[in-house]
Amino acid sequence: MNILVTGAAGFIGAHCVLRLLRDGHSVCGLDNFNGYYDPQLKHDRVAWVKDQVGEFPLARVDLTDAPAIDALFQLHRPDVVIHLAAQAGVRYSLENPRAYVDSNLTGFLNILESCRRHPVKHLIYASSSSVYGANQRTPYSVQDNVDHPLSLYAASKKANELMAHSYSHLFGIPCTGLRFFTVYGPWGRPDMSPIQFARAIAEGRVLQLFNHGEHQRDFTYIDDIIESIARLIERPPQATPHWDREQPDPATSPAPWRIYNIGGQHPVALRTYVALLEKHLGQTARIELLPLQPGDVLNTCADASDLARATGFQPRVELDDGLGRFIDWFLDYYALPIAHTPLAAELKRRSL
Template sequence: MKVLVTGTAGFIGHFTALRLIDMGHEVVGLDSINDYYDINLKYGRLREAGFDVAEIKRQRLIRSKKHPKYQFCQAKLEEGDYLKSLFESENFDAVCNLAAQAGVRHSLEKPQAYVESNIVGFVNILEACRDSGVKNLSYASSSSVYGLNESMPFCTSDSVNHPVSLYAASKKSNELLAHTYAHLFGISCTGLRFFTVYGPWGRPDMAPYIFTKAAFNEETIKVFNHGKMKRDFTYIDDIVDGVVRVIENPCKADKSWDPQSPTASTSSAPYKIYNIGNNEPVELLDFINAVESAVGKKIRKEYTPMQPGDVVATYADVSDMITCLGYKPSTSVKDGMVKTVEWYRSFYNV
C-alpha cells in the first residue's frame, strides 16, 4: 500500500512509518514540526529515518536517503488546500492520522491550538479522504477521553461524555466526526485510544522522559497526587504493532449492530474504536523505581496534589484488539525502560 502517515516527526508517527517501510509499504510522512517541545528531537527522528533536514521546505516532498520508499513533507493539517493537492497527486491507499496538538496541561493554556490542529485539521483529513476516494483511515484518539469515568479497566463500551481537558474533548470530537464520515461516505474509520506510550525517542513532556532526565541531571520531579496514580505504560514497539495491524485490516460495518441497543465502539457504518495499551497498569512509584534502576540513580521527589485535567488511573481493556487483530503487548516496564535509558544515554551523550 501507499500510506500517508501524519505526525512522522513525532514519537509514534516516526516508528509507525519505519515499521510500514520495513513491511514493504510506501510511506509519505507529514508533520508541521511545531515547537510544542524541542524541535531538535523532531529533527533527530527525521535524521534517524534518513532525511537531510537541510532539504526540508514547507509543502515540498523530500525523499529519505536510507529508505527509497519514504518521503516527507512539512505542512500543517490546517492547510486544507495543500492536503487536497497532496491527496490528488499521491493517490494514497490508506491514511494514518497521528498528528495532533498534544498535551493535557498545555490545552489549559492554549486551547485555540487544539481546535485548529485537532478539530479543523482532522476535518481536513476527512474531507481529503472523501474527495480522493480513500476508504481506509486510522487515527489517534486518546485514553484521556474516559475523563471522569472511574470504572476499571476502561472499556470502549464505556461512556466518554465527561472529558476533563480540552485535549480530551478534541479527541472525543475526532471520534464523532469519524463516525459521521463513515456513515455518510463509507470511509472505514478506526480510532485508537492510546494509553501512556514511552520508549526511545519519546516525548520530553511525558513522565518517562521527565523522570529519566531528572535522574541523570539530579533534578527534583513532581509526583502528582502524592504518587497515588496508575498508568497503563505501553512500550512503543507494542503500540506500533497494534497501529500497523489496524492499517492493514480496515474495519467493516458491524452487521450485528443494534440501533435499539447501540454499542459505542462499533456501528452499522464501517467504524471501530480500539483501546491500545499494555493492559497492565503500573503504580507511578513503581514506574519511577524502574527508571531509577535503569539509570542507576535515585530521583529526588516532591509530592504534590493532583493537577487540573489529570486522572487518577488509566487501565486499558484491549480484549477487542486481541480478539480481532491478534494484538498482544509483551514488553515489561523494566525491559522497556532499559531500552529507553540506553537511547537517552546515546542521544544526549551522558
C-alpha cells in the same frame, strides 16, 4: 500499499514510518515541525529513519492548510491514511486551548474532507485514553460511556471519534480510532514523563510527583503500538450487521467504524515507575509530592480484548524491559552523565 502518515516526524509517527517502509509499503509523510517542543528532536527522528531505510517523501504542511492537504492527497493518492498528527498534551490545553481547536478539530476535518474527495480504503487515526475522563471503573472498555472528558485535549479526541463516525456513515469511509495508553520508548516526546523523570533523576534535580504519586498508568511500549497499527492496516472495519439501535454498542456501528484500546493492561503506580527508572539509571530520585493537577486522570488501565480479537495481537512488552530499552536510547541521545554504580557502568558499556 500507498500510505500517508501524518505527524511523521513525531514519536509514534517516526516509528510507524520506519515499520511501514521495512514492510515494503510506499510511504509519504506529513509534519509541520512546530515548536511545541524542540523541533531538532523531530529532525533527528527523521534522520534516524532515513539512516535505516533511505529517503521518503516528507511534506512540511500544517493540518490547518486545507488546500495543501488536498494537494498532497491529489499527488500521492494514498490507499491508507494513518493520522497521528495532533496538538498533544493535557496540561498545555489549559494554557493554549486554541491550538487544540486548530490542529485537532479543524485539522482533522481537513483530513476527513480529503479522504472523502480522494477515497481511501482505510483511515486509522489516533485517539487517546484520556477520553475516559471521569470514569472510575477499570479496566477501561471501548464499550464504556466517554462523555465526561477532564481536559480540552480529551474533548478534542472524543470529538475526533464522533467526526470520523459521521464521515464513515455519510461517505462510507472505513475509520478505525485507536485509544493509546501512555506510550513510551526511544525517541519519545520530551514533555512526557519518561524523559522528564529520567532527566530530573540523572541531573539530580527534584522530581515532582502530582497527586502525591498515587496515579496509576497503563504504560504501552512503542513497539506494541506499531505492531498493532501494522496489523490493523489491512483490516478496515465493516459495518456491524444487526447493530442494536435500542442498545447501541459505543465501539461498533452500522457504519464501517471501530474503536480500539491499545494499552499494556498492567497499570503501574507512579512510585513503582520511578523506582524502575532509578534502577536503570543507577541513581536515586529526589522527590517532591504535590496535589492533583487540573485535567489529570487518576488511573488508567486498558481492556484491549477487542484489539486481540481483531488482530490476534495484544501489547506484550513489560515495563521493566521497555524502560531499559528507553534508558539505553536516552543516555545515548542526551549524552547525560550517570552515577558510577555497577548498573550504570553496565548501561554505559552496552551503549558503546
